[in-house]
Each structure stands twice: as C-alpha cells, then as structure tokens.
Amino acid sequence: MNILVTGGTGFVGANLCHKLIADGHRVICLDNNYTGSLDNVADLMQHPNFSFIEHDVIEPCVVDTPLDRIYNLACPASPPFYQGNRSIFTTKTCVLGILNMLELAKKHGARILQTSTSEVYGEPLVHPQPEHYRGNVNPIGIRACYDEGKRCAESLMFDYHRHEGVDIRVIRIFNTYGPLMNPEDGRVVSNFICQALRGEDITIYGEGHQTRSFQYIDDLVEGMVRMMENEIGFVGPVNLGNPGEFTIRQLAEMVLQKIPTNSKLVQRPLPADDPSQRRPDITLAGEKLNWAPTIPLNEGLDKTIAYFRQKLGL
Ligand code: UDP
Numbered sequence: 001m002n003i004l005v006t007g008g009t010g011f012v013g014a015n016l017c018h019k020l021i022a023d024g025h026r027v028i029c030l031d032n033n034y035t036g037s038l039d040n041v042a043d044l045m046q047h048p049n050f051s052f053i054e055h056d057v058i059e060p061c062v063v064d065t066p067l068d069r070i071y072n073l074a075c076p077a078s079p080p081f082y083q084g085n086r087s088i089f090t091t092k093t094c095v096l097g098i099l100n101m102l103e104l105a106k107k108h109g110a111r112i113l114q115t116s117t118s119e120v121y122g123e124p125l126v127h128p129q130p131e132h133y134r135g136n137v138n139p140i141g142i143r144a145c146y147d148e149g150k151r152c153a154e155s156l157m158f159d160y161h162r163h164e165g166v167d168i169r170v171i172r173i174f175n176t177y178g179p180l181m182n183p184e185d186g187r188v189v190s191n192f193i194c195q196a197l198r199g200e201d202i203t204i205y206g207e208g209h210q211t212r213s214f215q216y217i218d219d220l221v222e223g224m225v226r227m228m229e230n231e232i233g234f235v236g237p238v239n240l241g242n243p244g245e246f247t248i249r250q251l252a253e254m255v256l257q258k259i260p261t262n263s264k265l266v267q268r269p270l271p272a273d274d275p276s277q278r279r280p281d282i283t284l285a286g287e288k289l290n291w292a293p294t295i296p297l298n299e300g301l302d303k304t305i306a307y308f309r310q311k312l313g314l
Contacts, residue, residue: 001025001026001068001069002025002026002028002065002066002067002068002069003020003025003026003027003028003067003068003069003070003071004027004028004030004063004067004069004070004071004104004110005017005020005027005028005029005030005070005071005073006030006031006057006070006071006072006073006074006097006101007030007031007036007072007073007074007075007115008027008028008029008030008031008036008041008052008073009029009031009033009036009037009038009040009041009052010031010035010036010040010073010074010077011036011040011176011178011180011181011182011185011217012073012077012115012173012176012217012220012221013029013031013036013040013071013073013074014029014036014040014041014180015178015179015180015217015218015220015221016071016073016221016224016225017029017041017044017050018041018044019221019225020225021044021047021049021050023225024049025049026049026050026065027044027049027050027051028051028052028053028063028065028067029041029044029050029051029052029053030052030053030054030055030057030061030074031052031054031055031074032054032055032056032057032074033054034076034081035076035077035078035081035182035185037182038052040180056093057072057074057093057096057097057100057101058089058092058093058096058097058100059100060100060103061100061101061104063104063108066108067104067105067108067110068108068110068111069110069111069112069113069228070101070104070105070108070110070111070112070113071112071113071115071224071228072097072098072101072112072113072114072115073115074093074097075090075093075094075097075115075146075149075150076090076093077117077146078185078186078187079143079146079186079271080186081185081186082145082146083142083143083145083146084142087142087145088145090145090146090149091145091148091149093149094145094146094149094150094152094153095149095152095153095156097153098114098153098156098157099156102156102157102160102164102166105160105166105167106160106164106166110167111167111168111169111228112157112166112167112168112169113168113169113170113171113224113227113228114153114154114157114168114169114170114171115171115173115224116150116153116154116170116171116172116173116237117146117147117150117172117173118172118173118174118175118239118241118278118280119137119143119146119147119150119275120135120137120147120150120151120154120172121133121135121136121137121275121278122135122136122137122138122143122147122273122275123136123137123138123273123275123276124136124275124277124278127277127279128243128245128279128280128281129239129278129279129280129281130239130281130283130284131172131236131237131238131239131281131284135151137151138273141272141273142271142272142273143272143273154170154237157170158170158235161235168235168236169227169228169230169234169235169236170235170236170237170238171223171224171227171236171237171238171239171240172236172237172238172239172240172241172280173215173220173240173241174212174213174215174239174240174241174242174278174279174280175187175188175189175212175213175214175215175241175278176214176215176216176217176220176241177189177190177214177215177216177217177300177304178216178217178218178300178303178304178307179217179303179304179307180217180307181304181307181308183308183311183312188212188248188251189214189251189301189304190308191203192251192252192255193255193259193301193304193305193308194308194312195263196255196256196259196261196263197259197261197305197308197309197312197314198312198314199261199262199263200263201263201264201265201266202252202255202256202263202264202265202266203266203267203268204248204249204252204265204266204267204268205248205267205268205269205270205271205274206248206267206269206270206274207249207267207270208247208248208249208252208265208267209247209248209249209276210247210248210270210274210275210276210277211245211246211247211248211276211277211278211279212245212246212248212251212278213241213242213243213244213245213246213278213279213280214242214244214246214251214297214300215240215241215242215293216242216293216295216297216299216300216303216304218295219240219242219293219294219295220240222291223240223285223289223291223293224240226289226290226291227240227289227291230288230289232288234288234289238284238285238288238289239280239281239282239284239285240280240282240285240291241279241280241282241293242280242293242295242296242297243279243280243281243282243293244296244297245277245278245279246297249265251297252265254297254298254301255301255305258301258302258305259305
C-alpha cells in the first residue's frame, strides 16, 4: 500500500514509518521537523520504498502518488513545545492540519487515522477513562490549544465520515515512551532518564503524586496498525495505552534504581492544569482489535535507557 505518515520524523511517526517499511509498504513521510528530526529516519532515506516531504500540515498539501492510507500524527505533543508562544500554532496544526488531511483523504479515497489523545479527557472525573467519558477539559487554560485542538479534530473526522463518506479511524493515545524520543523533548520519561544519565537533578513537578500510565512505543504502533487495518468497520475512538498506573515519584524512583547516578530528586512548580491522574480503560481495544499492551514499564524502561545511553554517549 501507499501510506502517508504526517509527523513522520517525530518519535511516534518515525517508529511507525520503520514498522510500515518493514511490512513492505511504500511510505511517504511528511513533516516540518519542528519537533521531529530527520535523524529519526536517516536509515530509511535511501530505502526505495521511502520518501520524505518537508511540509507543514497547516498548508494544503498535494500528493501525486495515489494514497491508500493516511496516518495523521503531525502535532507537537510535549507541553513545553505546544504551549506558550506556540499555542496558536498548535491549534492550527490540530485543526487546519486535519482539515487538509481529510481533504486529501477524500480526494484519494484513502482511509485516514487520526492520532487523538488522552488529553481529550482533561482533568478526568472518571477513572480509569473509557471512550464514552466526555472529559473535563479547561477550554481557556494553557493546555487548551492541544486538548481542544485535538477534540475539534475528532469532531471534523466524524463530520467528514458522516457527510463526505471518508473512511476514518480515531485512536486516543495515552503517555508513550521509548526509542527515538527526543532527549530535549521535556516529557517526563525522557527527562528523568537523561537527567539520571547526566547526573543532573531529577525534576519532579509538584509533589509527584500525579499519576500517568506509560505505554511502550512498540505496543502503540501495533495498536495503530491494527486499528487502521481493522475490516469490521470499527472507526473508534479507541484508547491505546498501558493501564499500569504509576505516580511520577514512583517513576523517578524506578529510574534511579536502574541508573547508577548522583542525581537527587528536586521539586519544581506543578504546571497549570496538569492532570492529577490518567489511566486508560482498554476494554474496547481488546474487544474490537484483540489488542493489549505486552511490554511492562520495567522492561520498556530498560530498552529506553539503553537507547538514551547510546544517543547521549553516556
Ligand atoms: N513531569 C515531571 N517532571 C518533568 C516532566 C514532567 O514531574 O521533568 C510531570 C508532569 O507535570 C506531568 C507528568 O510528569 O504530571 C507527565 O508529563 P509529560 O509532559 O511527560 O506528559 P503529559 O503531561 O502530557 O501527560
């Protein structure tokens, strides 16, 4: 198949490109490289089935090759990169980006998968979060550019499905980590591992009692492909995440146990609207896709630490 991956040089996108190429597909990787890096796909650049287009999804896009599938991943996902003076750009990337990709999907008759997010649940009042929970997002807070942008993108997906007949799939991704993460991305797993490897302080925001459920990248990529290729007409949205739930302090302690270091735990202010708990209910993914994560945090952290050791030369 001919497959377009937007956000293809980012952490999740690049891992997906590698899987799709390994499965024998032709992959067009599209990115503006704002948070992604060509380093993540350097080994694919000479592959006959791989091509790269430098493009921003905010702008309409013409692709000459007939497309069978579009995975829309384009959007910065780390709070320090999507907030602040980038926040308007983030909303545009979510909303104009999916509009442009839906138009492209319509033109090509391609199936399109939108990578939505657990952020659509905001500060959840239901725990764990099932897909039918409608969430508790602060629409005017500093995370809203991302949360509401992704919510609007879901809305557009379903309107193009209902009114334009576009073949859609929607997944909601929970916190994911693994090789090809950017060491400077600012996410908690990459921060803690890189801080420990460099002997720097481990920065816990707030008390560290907030929880997250961490999914290893290979589990996510498997779930994405299963969702895209399901032929039962299941459009979602479906949660993809690992239900193993940890406090941020527990994560820091796990990292410290695995990396001999002089690093100490230090507290930093908790960012506004930082969700206090998050855990996916993955019953639906099990029923519809026969999918469940297979790699526990303990094992995934070892693989990720090995990746960062090599990347940072430490
Ligand atoms: N966090 C932290 N220290 C860091 C980076 C993040 O304590 O150096 C916290 C952050 O406040 C949040 C959790 O870890 O509660 C997950 O943050 P991340 O940015 O990885 O993901 P998200 O907030 O989008 O779930």
